[in-house]
Amino acid sequence: MEFLCYHRDRSGSLTLRDDLLEAHWSYMDRYAAEMIARGPTLTDDGDLPTGSVHIVDLPDPAAARAFAFDEPNYQAGVYRDVLLRRWRNTLGRTMWEFPGGRTGGDRYLVLGFGAGQAADLAPPADPDELIAYGPLLSDDGAAWLGTAALVRAPGPDAAGAILTRDRYAGIEVHRWQFGGRPS
Secondary structure, three states: OEEEEEEEEOOOOHHHHHHOHHHHHHHHHOOHHHEEEEEEEEOOOOOOEEEEEEEEEOOOHHHHHHHHHHOHHHHHOOEEEEEEEEEOOOOOOOHHHOOOOOOOOEEEEEEEEEOOOOOOOOOOOOHHHEEEEEEEEOOOOOOEEEEEEEEEEOOHHHHHOOOOHHHEEEEEEEEEOOOOOOO
């Protein structure tokens, strides 16, 4: 089962986040084989982290909750909240297989929160700019709750335009970059 976990930083936690960077990476190293995508969300200017995104393949919702809430930054109070949802990898690849590579262009996390009937279940017609894409689901996978994507786009408006706007209660777009230990 695939899950999207989005930890949002609390205000004033940057120093603590920096102090825990090695502990965070060491924790995530334990999930390297299960990782589909990872990386921080950033301020609009790209200078500072605002959160942390992980898309991971785990056995069940209990394992996903343990992954999200045992994370060192969460335990230390870096994060203000956590979005944890089942997710389906409609592209069938990891971020490391993205044909556009790790650098070049602006990248975004796009979250569409569902309102009614499922929308955007299939990726857009031109998936070359998609790093990851799939529906957000209930724990049992039966209910569509929205859509989450990591996308390369010329700006936040273009990133958000990959979703059918009137089919969602709300759409969030956050600057994002590839994460993990430096090579």
